[in-house]
Amino acid sequence: MDVLEPKQRSLLKALEAGDRRAIGRAITLAETNSTRAGSLFREIHPNTGRGHIIGITGPPGSGKSTLIDGLISALRNLSHTVAVIAVDPSSPISGGAILGDRLRMASHNADEGVFIRSLSTRGHLGGLIPSVHNVANILEFAGFNHIILETVGTGQSEIEIADIAQTTVVLCTPGAGDDVQALKAGVLEIADILVVNKEDLHGADITVQLLKAMLTLRAPGHKKAQVIKTCATTGRGIDELVTLITHHYTTISRNTDKVLREKSRRLLATKAAALFMQELLDASNTELDTICAAFERGERTLAQCVREALKLKSH
Ligand SMILES: Nc1nc2c(ncn2[C@@H]2O[C@H](COP(=O)(O)OP(=O)(O)OP(=O)(O)O)[C@@H](O)[C@H]2O)c(=O)[nH]1
Numbered sequence: 398m399d400v401l402e403p404k405q406r407s408l409l410k411a412l413e414a415g416d417r418r419a420i421g422r423a424i425t426l427a428e429t430n431s432t433r434a435g436s437l438f439r440e441i442h443p444n445t446g447r448g449h450i451i452g453i454t455g456p457p458g459s460g461k462s463t464l465i466d467g468l469i470s471a472l473r474n475l476s477h478t479v480a481v482i483a484v485d486p487s488s489p490i491s492g493g494a495i496l497g498d499r500l501r502m503a504s505h506n507a508d509e510g511v512f513i514r515s516l517s518t519r520g521h522l523g524g525l526i527p528s529v530h531n532v533a534n535i536l537e538f539a540g541f542n543h544i545i546l547e548t549v550g551t552g553q554s555e556i557e558i559a560d561i562a563q564t565t566v567v568l569c570t571p572g573a574g575d576d577v578q579a580l581k582a583g584v585l586e587i588a589d590i591l592v593v594n595k596e597d598l599h600g601a602d603i604t605v606q607l608l609k610a611m612l613t614l615r616a617p618g619h620k621k622a623q624v625i626k627t628c629a630t631t632g633r634g635i636d637e638l639v640t641l642i643t644h645h646y647t648t649i650s651r652n653t654d655k656v657l658r659e660k661s662r663r664l665l666a667t668k669a670a671a672l673f674m675q676e677l678l679d680a681s682n683t684e685l686d687t688i689c690a691a692f693e694r695g696e697r698t699l700a701q702c703v704r705e706a707l708k709l710k711s712h
């Protein structure tokens with residue numbers, strides 16, 4: 398049982414009360430992945446699981462931030478609180494996109510029931526999972542009903558996000574043949590809801606038909622995904638999207654759902670990989686040096702060395 402330092406104890410109290418500065422401080426701890434944060438997160442974790450984590454992903458410029466802005470308004474009208482984390486897996490915190498996101502959601506700045514933060518995950522060992530997961534937990538602990546994770550759909554990151562989120566929304570735009578093609582590569586598999594945003598542009602209906610056709614090709618027994626059209630700039634379709642998102646949440650059961658169990662397994666595996674990697678890279682690990690030396694001399698294959706390193710771990 399960890400004993401929290403008095404400073405951490407008071408941070409925890411402030412967090413529970415939803416204090417915004419405390420939330421900011423805790424997120425910074427999660428971002429820097431500091432070892433001191435470990436005991437804090439162990440305290441937070443059992444008290445999470447009450448928030449609905451929604452992943453929103455899609456190609457650059459497909460309208461994710463604009464749509465989220467509309468979602469925030471719709472959820473606030475229902476008196477729900479909303480936190481948004483714009484996850485940027487590639488670039489360090491800088492002006493550009495992050496500033497754009499802030500401006501796009503600026504109308505909610507003065508609202509106590511809304512919290513928006515960008516998270517740079519570049520340089521994190523083992524992908525995004527450890528920090529994003531901790532940040533989502535912090536926001537749940539601070540009492541937010543919905544935690545929206547925005548991430549650009551460029552590869553692995555959105556698939557990782559889908560393991561954290563209970564509901565995953567994938568955006569694309571009409572007529573963007575390349576976007577729809579790109580969806581094939583795994584992203585379609587993670588979608589609970591597919592949104593054709595920018596429905597005001599030509600070809601939205603064809604894109605919807607195309608996506609529905611692609612969905613029928615998913616593996617049998619695969620979860621059903623809904624397809625809808627939205628126009629984020631005018632707000633058309635957003636109420637329907639909120640209905641689909643909340644409905645999806647109520648239909649999944651956290652403990653028994655097969656899909657959730659798969660997610661938990663992947664989450665666990667990713668976290669384990671990150672922790673193991675950290676240990677392996679620890680310079681004081683002399684036993685590992687022996688294994689490395691055998692590899693360098695060509696006495697063992699890489700796979701054999703990995704197995705030996707894993708054995709070290711279980712001792
Ligand atoms: N015509 C039209 N334009 C839209 C719609 N939704 C968003 N846009 C515009 O598309 C552009 C990109 O929107 P963003 O919300 O920044 O897109 P994003 O997916 O968050 O972009 P990144 O975070 O950079 O990947 C902006 O100029 C929006 O005004 C829509 O429904 N119709």
Ligand SMILES: [Mg+2]
Pocket residue numbers: 461462463494498547
């Ligand atoms: Mg954006």
